[in-house]
Amino acid sequence: MSVENAPVVDVDEAAIPVEKKMYYRFESNDKKEFRVSELAIQQSETLNRLVEAMGYTSEDVENKPAIAIENIDGKTLKLVFQWCEHHKGEAIPVDDGSVPKIVEIPEFDAKLMDIDNGLLFKLIWAADYLNIVQLLNVSCKKVANMAQGKTPAQLRRVYLLPSDEEDEAAKRAAQEAQDPRAREVEEEFEERKRQGGNSFF
Amino acid sequence: MSTIPLLKLPILVITNILESMGLIDRFLLAHVSQRMKRIIKNSARVRNHRFLVFFNQRAGFRFETMDRKTLPEDFIVEDDDAADMNYIEKLLRKPFKLSMSKTNRQILTIYWDDVFIGMKTICEEITELFSVPVNGVCFDLNGVDYHLESITNFINSLNPRPESVRVDGEKCDFQQYKYVLENIKSSNNLACHAEPKEHLEMGDISLKFEKLYIKSGKWIKLDHLKSIEANEIVIDHSNFTDQILKNLFRNLKGLLHSKTKKLEIYVYRHVDIDTVMDDFDADEDDESRWSFPMDNGENFIVDFNDDPILRRFSILLDKKEDNQED
Known part of the structure; x- marks a missing residue:
């Protein structure tokens, strides 16, 4: 996806009229690209450290490939960055x-997580x-709330617990898969017991 | 029903979810399987809570947060006669009900054929699951009836000792009142708010607590003070006359246990300070404050305070060592 076509998440340009905002480009594992403000990225400790380590300039951001986030798909990443943009500048709890x-x-x-x-x-x-500490906290709280009154x-059933x-x-099953010989030995042992043998050896 | 595979999340996320749940929800979740019980026991903490046991008209347990920012949660144990036996699902093989109070507090009621055994079982479950000690116990002498001995044994068996035990009971039976005072041994603080309908002879009694509050102090005589081993003693509704108070001050060292640092006495009448303090080897710091230097370097401060609103008079004895005052 080209930079021009990348979805830009909830950006309020009028909020910062003087300074030019720094953005970074990220790409999901299904090749969807996002432009995210530097302030929003600070909500994510992982991404914040990553961009700090890369030391990109504005030109680098435009000229170099988008930063790949290989284990998150575009639909999920869109929600993540929407959340980060909305809560940018807030203190990390x-x-x-x-x-x-x-x-x-x-x-x-609540609306974002109405999914x-x-x-x-x-x-x-x-x-x-x-x-992203606070996003994790609110999403965990949503899952915790599913338990109420159950x-x-x-x-x-709610938590699909065995x-x-x-x-x-x-x-x-896991033990057998790991060591099929163990099962054979056990069966042999049981068979010998049935036959009245005192000792396996 | 909306579902999510909890155990497919990373363990730290599971912990976050469990720690965001109420304790009743966590308790119920622990009874889904042994694995969930292990996870809840080992991963999720319970902090900043007070775990209280109560035996009143209803018996049960309350978890309340120290800062009171969240609503308390109650586990109630009721006689199974009250249970609707149409409940198919059981908890600890007993019928149970989940409900909300008018103030939106979650309540778990478990029905047991013997409420006291139910209380002991649930208490063991909770302390094991959440690794929390019982912080306080309260019970009403008018509500516990024939279980009094069992409750007393239960309190004495708690390890570690609960920080406080509160005993209520308006117009309670004096013998039950006496039984409690004589037999509750394992508590740091005892607050006895019970008021017997009559006061009989208490006889010799040995009380050992860090702090002791007796609301109905009519039975306490000077001789009883010696056998009260407590840092702080508060005696409300005392029958001490001015002459008895005078005798107390005259023989402070002989009448108070050496451990006692503070004794507060409330009488609901006027105290004539001049009569009480007449002919005494005490320094008058001001109109209502006196100090008694003792031979061993200790110093007793006596504060008299008239409270016209409550129509009561308080006498506070405060032991200061090495003549150090606050």
Whole structure:
């Protein structure tokens, strides 16, 4: 995608009339390109460190290829950068130690996260990968809120949690996959026991 | 129903989600499977909370945040006679109900054939799951009836000791009141707000706490003070006459336990300070403040304070060591 056609996320040009804003270009794993303001990038510790390390000038940004974010798709990245642009300049929250965490979901965030759970799942992964503390907090809060008023059986369905029996079966399957000989030895041992043998050896 | 695969998220994200949940939600989630129980126990913390046990008209547990920024959550244990047996799903093999209070607090009610056994079981579950000690216990003597001995044993068995135990009971039975004072041993602070309907002879009693508050102090005699081993003692509604107060000041060292640093006495009448302090080897710092230097370098400050609104008179004895005043 060309620079001209790249989606630009929520930019309020009138807000900074004098200084020319610095932008960076990012590309998702499905080759969608985004131009994101330097201030918005500061919400992501990962991206902020990356651009600082690269030391790009405005010319570099235009002339060099967009920075690839290889494990996030365009649809998810668009939400991430919309969130970052909306919250640019806000302080990164510091964990004050309260548990349960006191997290309010602002109206903008609630609308942004009014998406299907598949996309919400990807958004949480992206917020974690890009280390966007507050986006991670609000998206985790949204998932936590799904538990409210649910019984254990309902929680199992909401969070797709395996039962003890399913966990046990999965564990056995994983062990067998890892060491098929172990299963053979076990079967042989059981067979010898049935035949009345006192010792396996 | 909208779904999300929780366990496919990174563990730190799962922890964030769990720590954003209410404690009742976390408790219920822990009962989905052994694996979830392990994750909740090992990954998610509970901080800045007070975990309280109550035995009143209803018995249960309350989690409240220290800063009161979030609403408290209640776990209630009720007699299973009250349960709607149409509930198909069970928790700890018992019927349960989730509800919201009028103030939007989440309440989990679990129905047990024996409420006291239910309380013990849930208490063990909560302390194990959330790694939190019981911070406080409160109970009402009028609501616990025949469980009093079990409750007292339960309080004494808590390890670590709860910071405070509060006993309520308006017009309660004096024998039950006496039983509690004689038998609750393992608490840092005891606040006894119970008021017996009659005051009989208390006899010898040994009380050991960091702080002790007795609302109904009519039964306390000077001799009882010696056997109260507490840093701070507050005796409300005392029957001490001016003559008894005078005797107290005359023999402070002999009547107070050496551990006692502060004794506050409230009487609901006028105290004639001149009569009480007459003929005393004490320095009058001002109209209502006196100091008693002791042989061992300690110094007792006595403050008299008349509260015309509450129509009560307070006498505060404050022990200062090495003549150091605040």
